[in-house]
Structures are given as structure tokens and as C-alpha cells.
Amino acid sequence: MDKIVKIDGKDVKFRATARTPRLYRAIIGRDMISDMNRLREAFDPNKAEESNLDALNLQIFEDTSYIMARHANPDMPEKTPDEWLDGFDMFSIYEVLPHILELWAINTKQTSIPKKK
Numbered sequence: 001m002d003k004i005v006k007i008d009g010k011d012v013k014f015r016a017t018a019r020t021p022r023l024y025r026a027i028i029g030r031d032m033i034s035d036m037n038r039l040r041e042a043f044d045p046n047k048a049e050e051s052n053l054d055a056l057n058l059q060i061f062e063d064t065s066y067i068m069a070r071h072a073n074p075d076m077p078e079k080t081p082d083e084w085l086d087g088f089d090m091f092s093i094y095e096v097l098p099h100i101l102e103l104w105a106i107n108t109k110q111t112s113i114p115k116k117k
Contacts, residue, residue, distance in 0.1 A: 001106050002072055005099045008088040014065070014100065015072035016107035024067045028081075032067075035060045036104050043097055053093065061093055064100055 002015045024032035042057045053061075066081035078084040 001103060003099060003103050005096060007091045007096060010088070012069055013072040014068035014103055016068055016103045017071070018107075020067060020071055020107065023071055024064070027067060027070075028063045030063075032064070036064065036101075039064070039097075040101055040104075043101065058093065061097055061100065064104075065096065068100065068103065 001017070002013055004011050004013050006012070021032040024030070024035075039057055039060045042053055062081050062085060066078075066084045069084060070076055070078075076084070078087065
């Protein structure tokens with residue numbers, strides 16, 4: 001699934017597929033599922049300004065955003081999250097994070113119905 005989000009006046013395309021956690025592990029070196037669970041627990045979209053986002057949550061957000069953007073555009077010249085972030089003057093995590101979490105939730109949504117025994 002793809003989603004375009006306006007960041008710092010630029011349209012940024014993000015992608016989440018079954019391959020996204022594998023890219024995250026290969027490039028970032030951590031488990032994306034655990035990281036996203038931690039981020040989702042810390043962020044309340046209804047009380048964004050009161051959310052408990054520590055330095056690790058911020059890094060998870062930055063890394064996830066980079067991986068999803070890189071997945072949508074494999075030929076992008078930025079090879080690290082830091083290089084990618086340098087392409088923006090500034091943007092609010094509270095404006096972008098809900099889109100990242102929504103895209104992740106759509107990607108991980110269960111599509112089959114468990115059979116009862």
C-alpha cells in the first residue's frame with residue numbers, strides 16, 4: 001500500500017508491504033514489529049501533544065519513515081535516515097506519525113478469519 005504525505009511542502013510517497021519489516025531489519029538492524037508496537041503504545045492521536053515520545057520513539061519514527069519512503073522510491077539518493085531528514089527544513093512528528101501508523105495498520109491488518117475448533 002502506498003500513501004503520499006505532504007512534508008515541508010513536498011509530496012513524499014511512503015510504502016508498506018510484507019517486505020517493509022525485512023528492509024527495516026536489513027538497514028536499521030532492529031525488529032520493526034516490536035518497534036512499531038512500542039511507537040503505537042506511546043502515541044495517542046487524540047492527545048498528540050501529550051503523547052509520551054522519548055528519544056527512542058523519535059528514532060523509531062525517523063527510521064520507519066525513512067524505510068517506508070525508501071521502499072516507495074528505491075532509487076532515492078539518500079542512503080541513511082540522517083541524509084533523508086537533511087532534505088527537509090523541519091516537519092512535525094505529530095502531523096506525519098498518524099499517517100505512518102495508519103499505513104502500518106493497513107499493511108498488518110488480518111485478512112483471514114480464524115476457524116474455530
